[in-house]
Amino acid sequence: MTRLKVGLAVVAVIVLTGGGYLWLRQSSLVAVRDVQISGITASDGDQVRVALEGAAKDMTTLHVREEILHEATAAYTSVGDLKVKADFPHTLHIQVVERTPVAALTRPGERRVPVTSNGTLLRGVAAERDLPSVKLKSDPSGSRVTDRKVLNALAVASAAPTPLRGRTEEVKVDKRGVIVDLEEGPELIFGDGKDADKKWAAAARVLAEVSAQGAVYLDLRIPGRVAAGGLAPIATPTPDPNLQPEPENSPTLNP
Incomplete structure (x- = not known):
């Protein structure tokens, strides 16, 4: 049995134990360690990234506090919204929706x-x-x-x-x-x-x-x-001396 399977088995036992879930959701067993951020293009992007990573790593994937993430980016006007998804056990995906x-x-x-x-x-x-x-x-x-x-x-x-x-x-x-x-x-x-x-x-x-x-x-x-x-005037072409005059009874175009 791999270490991951052992860990999941331990987690299952804890959850099934009375009150175990409340303990687990704050436990380092599910602490956010990998913060994956997408959608950043604005010039203040590096600061936004640092703010989000700092706030996210105080959370767990079973207890994501989105209001804290919004507060962390409130000072950065490029951020319009955040879309957050936890990936058990240690990854948090954050998509930054920027103002255009x-x-x-x-x-x-x-x-x-x-x-x-x-x-x-x-x-x-x-x-x-x-x-x-x-x-x-x-x-x-x-x-x-x-x-x-x-x-x-x-x-x-x-x-x-x-x-x-x-x-x-x-x-x-x-x-x-x-x-x-x-x-x-x-x-x-x-x-x-x-x-x-x-x-x-x-x-x-x-x-x-x-x-x-x-x-x-x-x-x-x-x-x-x-x-x-303000259309520019149409230039009048220079008459061709070799051009023969048209017969007087030739048709004309309506203006």
Whole structure:
């Protein structure tokens, strides 16, 4: 009989003994020794890992206190939730569900702060370069954005399809509402954050059309009726001196 089988037999005897389970669930026989953590990608990941490992190794696989794990990571804004599974006798699996930033708030001369679609500020987390910027005049107080105009901008940023998300440099707000600045593309006028996904789809459809090339802006405030403005004038070709004039009775195309 292997040592593991002997150990399991001893555990079974203890559990079957009156009150044995209460003793066993706190026993070193089932102490957490191996903490397997997944899902960490944010810049504060090393600190999150250390915090979770330290808290987990004070537990057993028969007495996992998830509230302690949540308390251990409360200071790290990248952590949105934890999924915990005990693997008897000594392993604890922890999946970190991170908050997903959709943009980075910026102020002149200050570092960019990642922010989620619902306005949660991920302070202490480095903003990825591909996150579009949302410029602010003043730093939000507290842990969340409450300004309705900025929340509209975040709703637009979060709905961006992957091909256009990578080209989105800045999301801003002016008297026309939410405006998106595209890299090598026209300005996109969204108005408010309502139906942002439909407005993005309309933008993608129009941008794929040859006739939209050279547009300075696309007005998406009515997704079913996109207005393209500031189209560059079409150059007039130089007449070919060798070209013969067409007969006067030749048909013409309707405008």
